[in-house]
Amino acid sequence: MSVHRHIVPRLAMQSLRNRALTAFLTVLAIAFSVMLLLGVEKVRTGARQSFADTISGTDLIVGARSGSIQLLLYSIFRIGNATNNVTWKSYEDIAKRPEVAWIVPMSLGDSHHGFRVLGTTPDYFEHYKYRHGQGLKFAAGGPFKDLFDAVIGADVAKALGYKVGDPIIVAHGLGSVSFVEHADKPFRVSGILAKTGTPVDRTVHVSLEAIEAIHVDWQNGMPQPGQSVSADDVRKMDLRPKAITAALVGLKSKLATFKLQRAINGYVEEPLSAIMPGAALQELWGLVGTAETALSVVSAMVVATALLGMVTMILTTLNERRREMAILRSVGARPTTVLGLLATEAGLLTLAGVVLGVAMLYGALLVLRPWVDATYGLNLDINAPTAREWIMLGGIVVAGFLAGLLPAMRAYRLSLADGMTVRT
Amino acid sequence: MQRAHTDAGKPDVVRMTGVRFRWPGKRGFSLSIDSFALPARERVLLVGPSGTGKSTFLSLLCGIVAPTAGKLEVLGSDLTQMANAARDRFRAEHFGIIFQMFNLLPYGSILDNVMLPLSFSRTRAERAARNGSADEEARRLLKSLGLDAGELAEHSAASLSVGQQQRVAAARALIGAPELIVADEPTSALDRNRQLAFLDLLFAEAEAAGASVIMVSHEEELGKRFDRVLRLDEIALSQRSAAA
Numbered sequence: 234m235s236v237h238r239h240i241v242p243r244l245a246m247q248s249l250r251n252r253a254l255t256a257f258l259t260v261l262a263i264a265f266s267v268m269l270l271l272g273v274e275k276v277r278t279g280a281r282q283s284f285a286d287t288i289s290g291t292d293l294i295v296g297a298r299s300g301s302i303q304l305l306l307y308s309i310f311r312i313g314n315a316t317n318n319v320t321w322k323s324y325e326d327i328a329k330r331p332e333v334a335w336i337v338p339m340s341l342g343d344s345h346h347g348f349r350v351l352g353t354t355p356d357y358f359e360h361y362k363y364r365h366g367q368g369l370k371f372a373a374g375g376p377f378k379d380l381f382d383a384v385i386g387a388d389v390a391k392a393l394g395y396k397v398g399d400p401i402i403v404a405h406g407l408g409s410v411s412f413v414e415h416a417d418k419p420f421r422v423s424g425i426l427a428k429t430g431t432p433v434d435r436t437v438h439v440s441l442e443a444i445e446a447i448h449v450d451w452q453n454g455m456p457q458p459g460q461s462v463s464a465d466d467v468r469k470m471d472l473r474p475k476a477i478t479a480a481l482v483g484l485k486s487k488l489a490t491f492k493l494q495r496a497i498n499g500y501v502e503e504p505l506s507a508i509m510p511g512a513a514l515q516e517l518w519g520l521v522g523t524a525e526t527a528l529s530v531v532s533a534m535v536v537a538t539a540l541l542g543m544v545t546m547i548l549t550t551l552n553e554r555r556r557e558m559a560i561l562r563s564v565g566a567r568p569t570t571v572l573g574l575l576a577t578e579a580g581l582l583t584l585a586g587v588v589l590g591v592a593m594l595y596g597a598l599l600v601l602r603p604w605v606d607a608t609y610g611l612n613l614d615i616n617a618p619t620a621r622e623w624i625m626l627g628g629i630v631v632a633g634f635l636a637g638l639l640p641a642m643r644a645y646r647l648s649l650a651d652g653m654t655v656r657t
Numbered sequence: 658m659q660r661a662h663t664d665a666g667k668p669d670v671v672r673m674t675g676v677r678f679r680w681p682g683k684r685g686f687s688l689s690i691d692s693f694a695l696p697a698r699e700r701v702l703l704v705g706p707s708g709t710g711k712s713t714f715l716s717l718l719c720g721i722v723a724p725t726a727g728k729l730e731v732l733g734s735d736l737t738q739m740a741n742a743a744r745d746r747f748r749a750e751h752f753g754i755i756f757q758m759f760n761l762l763p764y765g766s767i768l769d770n771v772m773l774p775l776s777f778s779r780t781r782a783e784r785a786a787r788n789g790s791a792d793e794e795a796r797r798l799l800k801s802l803g804l805d806a807g808e809l810a811e812h813s814a815a816s817l818s819v820g821q822q823q824r825v826a827a828a829r830a831l832i833g834a835p836e837l838i839v840a841d842e843p844t845s846a847l848d849r850n851r852q853l854a855f856l857d858l859l860f861a862e863a864e865a866a867g868a869s870v871i872m873v874s875h876e877e878e879l880g881k882r883f884d885r886v887l888r889l890d891e892i893a894l895s896q897r898s899a900a901a
Contacts, residue, residue, distance in 0.1 A: 247762075248762075
C-alpha cells in the first residue's frame with residue numbers, strides 16, 4: 234500500500250527500546266515464571282519417574298497380611314513397621330515353588346543412628362534393581378562375608394562419615410537415640426554402596442544370620458540378665474532365622490505373577506500378602522500426587538502474576554501511549570493499527586520471556602543435573618519439550634497477547650474519546 | 658515549488674452544512690455547525706475561549722470523529738459518507754495536523770517524526786520524493802523552518818526544545834504537500850516573537866505548497882497574519898447539557 238509502511242514496526246521497536254529497562258525486567262519476570270513452570274513440570278515428571286524407579290525387576294513383594302501400600306512402605310521405603318512377621322517355613326514354601334526364579338528375604342526392626350538395619354542375604358545386592366533395571370554397585374568394599382559384616386548405603390556413609398573397616402554398633406528398635414544397644418556384638422563395615430536415590434542409600438545391610446545373632450540372648454525385646462552370649466560363642470550356634478519381615482520375589486515368567494500372587498494371598502498356614510510393586514507404587518503416587526498438582530497450580534499462578542506484571546507495565550505507559558495514538562491517528566493511522574501495535578508489543582514481550590525462560594531452564598538443567606542426581610537421586614532427563622509442554626508454552630504466549638489486548642482496548646477507547654486532543 | 662492543483666476549479670476546500678455532533682458517554686457535549694466554508698489557499702484563524710468546542714470542531718474537520726448528521730465536504734468528498742478506514746486514509750492523504758504540544762513520538766528520531774505521514778499516504782510519499790528523496794525533502798523542510806537538519810535529524814525528538822518540537826511538527830504537517838494544514842493552538846507554548854516567526858515560516862511553506870491553513874487559538878492578536886478571523890461561536894453552537 235505504501236512505500237514507507239515499515240516505519241510503524243520500526244517505531245514500535247524504538248518505543249520498546251525507549252523503555253528498554255522496564256521491558257527487559259518484564260521479559261525477565263516472564264522468563265523466570267516460565268522457567269519455574271517448566272522446571273516444576275520437569276521435576277514433577279522426574280520425581281514421578283524416580284519414585285516409580287525405586288524398585289524394578291522384582292515381581293512380587295511378600296509380607297504379613299496387610300494393605301499393599303503399607304507393605305510397600307515398610308519393605309521398600311523403610312517407613313512404618315510390619316504388623317506381623319512371616320515365618321521361615323512360609324518363606325521356604327514360597328521359595329520352593331516352581332515359578333520362583335529367586336527370592337530375597339528381608340528382616341527389619343533394628344536401627345543404627347536412625348538408619349534402618351536390613352537383614353538379608355548377599356542375593357539382595359544382586360537382585361535388588363532400581364531405575365530401569367540398574368543394579369546396586371559398591372563404591373567401596375564388597376558384600377558381607379563375615380557374620381558381623383555390614384554394607385551401608387551412600388547416605389549412611391556420608392552422614393556418619395564411615396569408611397570400609399569402621400566398627401558400628403546396631404541399636405535395637407528404630408529411634409535415632411536408642412538406649413538399648415547391641416554393644417556386645419559390634420559390626421564392621423565391609424562395603425559402601427554407590428548412591429542410588431532410593432531408600433537403599435539410607436539403609437545398613439547385614440546378613441540375616443547377624444540379625445538372629447544379635448537377638449540370640451534377647452527375649453521379649455529385652456536382653457536377659459545373666460544369659461549374655463559372647464560374640465564368639467554365637468558363631469557356633471544355629472542362626473537360622475525363625476521369621477523374616479518380607480521377601481522380594483523374582484519369577485521365571487511374568488505370566489505366572491497373578492497365579493503366584495493368588496496362591497500366596499490364599500496361603501492357608503499363615504495370612505500373607507503378595508503385592509506387585511508397580512501397581513502399589515502407582516497407588517501410593519496417587520496419594521502423593523495431590524502435592525504434585527498443588528505445585529503445578531502454584532507455578533501456573535506465578536506465570537499469571539508475571540503476565541499481570543506485564544499488563545501493569547503496559548498500563549502505566551498508557552498516558553504516553555494516548556499521546557502516541559493521537560499522533561499516529563493524526564497522520565492517518567487507523568485505531569486498530571495502534572491497538573494491534575500494543576497487543577503485538579505484549580505478545581512480543583511474552584514470546585521473548587518464554588524463549589528466555591526455556592533457554593534459562595535448559596541452561597540450569599545442564600549445569601545442575603549431575604548435582605541434583607547426586608544429592609537428591611532425582612534423574613532429570615534433558616529432552617526437548619514434550620507436546621504437553623509445547624502446549625503450555627504456546628498457551629502462555631497466547632495469554633500474553635490476550636492480556637496485552639486489555640490495555641490496548643483501553644487505549645483504543647481513550648483514543649476514540651480523545652479525538653484531536655493530545656493529553657499529557 | 659508550485660504544484661498542479663487538481664482542485665483549482667473548486668473554490669472551497671472545506672464545506673460544512675447542518676453538521677451535528679455529540680460526544681458519546683456522559684460528557685453530553687454537543688456541537689452543531691449550520692454552515693462553514695473554507696476557500697482554497699485561504700488562511701483562517703478560528704478563535705474562541707476554551708471549552709467552546711474548538712477541539713471538537715477540529716476532530717470533525719479531520720474526520721477523527723464522524724458527525725451524527727449533516728454534510729461535511731473536504732476537497733469535494735463527503736466525509737460523512739466514508740467508512741472509518743476510508744476517513745483515516747483520507748486524512749493521511751490530505752491533512753497536515755499540528756497539535757498544541759507533544760507532537761512528536763519521543764523515541765523516534767526527528768527525521769522519523771517528520772516522515773511519519775508518508776507511511777500512511779502513498780500520494781504524499783510520492784510528492785515528497787518528487788525532487789529527490791523523501792529524506793532530502795524532510796531535511797529541506799526542517800531547514801526552511803529554521804532547524805539545522807544536518808545537525809539534528811538523527812537526534813531523538815525528546816531532546817528538542819518546545820519551539821523546535823513545534824517546527825518539527827510543522828515540517829511533518831507540510832511534508833508531501835497535503836491540501837489542508839490544521840493547527841490546534843500550535844504556538845501557545847511559544848513567546849510572542851517566536852509565535853510570529855513560527856507562523857511566518859509555516860505560511861511561507863504552506864503558500865509554496867498551495868495549502869489552505871485553518872488554525873484555532875484563543876489569542877486573537879495573531880489574527881493580523883491571517884486572511885480571515887472567525888469566532889467559533891459565530892459558526893457553531895455548542896451545548897453541554899445532556900439533552901442536546
